[in-house]
């Protein structure tokens with residue numbers, strides 16, 4: 001075993017008679033050692049000597065090298081050897097319209113030719129930012145008075161934190177500043193948004209979370225329900241625990257609560273029955289603003305325009321990014337309700353300029369692409385398509401639960417996960433040091449399917465344009481990969 005507890009390559013060679021594919025990196029931690037047999041190319045070496053890769057085990061990367069993607073079209077990406085893969089994660093949950101869309105390419109060309117850059121500072125503006133903000137206001141499941149643009153989900157959530165602080169100073173409640181998020185929630189990586197994130201890898205040795213950010217329970221019924229507890233009772237208990245945390249801190253100190261409709265990077269965890277209704281009652285009782293982080297769910301992922309609608313969340317504000325441009329350009333945003341806007345307006349009257357904004361807030365290339373993306377969603381009836389193919393997607397996903405390794409499948413629309421366990425009866429997970437989820441994802445990749453290990457869950461989030469045949473191809477590959485994972489487990493003698 002190497003020092004992370006993963007099998008060394010020599011051990012792999014002894015225990016497995018197939019070649020392990022090269023490593024992909026996950027969101028949650030280090031992956032296993034790589035097949036050192038494959039020689040590193042010149043491109044690999046240049047990569048290793050030049051890049052710090054985000055969310056990558058830097059030590060294993062030096063041995064495994066990168067996976068270089070050369071081109072992409074539709075739902076497929078192609079590596080440097082020309083091997084095609086179904087991009088079962090839409091990149092990072094974002095490329096909803098797939099890759100290489102000619103219409104969006106033309107929009108980008110025209111926008112760059114016409115107005116490659118202007119900004120929104122100091123009252124400067126431009127048409128596509130205004131029009132996209134209008135569209136977001138129209139669509140928003142939260143009461144939206146105004147829209148603030150960023151370039152990423154992290155920046156959107158960071159801005160949420162700052163505006164909550166600003167708002168409560170403006171309305172004379174300077175003690176009301178703490179924000180509650182959830183264990184296993186994911187909200188980004190900037191200092192404040194990483195603090196909201198409830199995953200250890202984002203805190204360890206980064207000296208996070210910052211003060212004033214608190215985490216309440218992860219509402220994963222499969223793992224955390226008590227014996228005999230119904231989903232509705234479980235949700236009530238989650239809300240009671242939130243209430244207890246608020247009481248312990250003092251309700252007058254809590255400004256906001258942030259939650260993803262579906263926890264994405266935490267394992268694609270769907271809310272249990274009545275969860276958000278129970279939570280909302282607690283928030284309303286204490287004048288706590290409810291922010292829905294729609295960065296993954298927003299724009300039809302669940303089969304509805306927003307996860308907030310699917311789960312009847314009734315948030316006060318939303319953060320969005322990713323699918324708003326289908327990842328053709330970096331763009332994020334958040335909505336501001338009228339009450340908060342009025343408080344901010346009063347501040348400007350008192351202290352002047354709102355001292356917040358990014359060089360690329362409302363970048364014209366991003367907003368033009370955002371508008372075109374929303375136009376395509378509507379014109380091509382992407383929501384209708386998602387609802388149609390979702391039935392096949394969920395049927396094939398749920399069928400994975402028949403596999404000996406899969407303890408739970410969960411999904412809605414075109415997002416889902418299959419969780420690998422060592423003992424289905426006891427819902428027992430493998431020791432994380434074995435990296436079984438990562439190994440399964442490697443086998444998937446070898447089968448031509450890119451998916452994401454989220455701990456020992458395998459995440460699915462294919463482009464929304466995926467067709468029925470592609471869904472079957474995707475799950476046929478996953479089934480083979482799970483069989484290979486099971487064989488690998490048996491040959492390696494891993495117990496749990």
Ligand SMILES: Cc1ncc(COP(=O)(O)O)c(C=O)c1O
Nearest residue numbers: 152153154186187188264295296
């Ligand atoms: C729910 C959620 N919020 C925020 C973020 C952060 O977005 P970004 O990576 O664009 O900063 C992500 C990224 O995966 C996310 O899934």
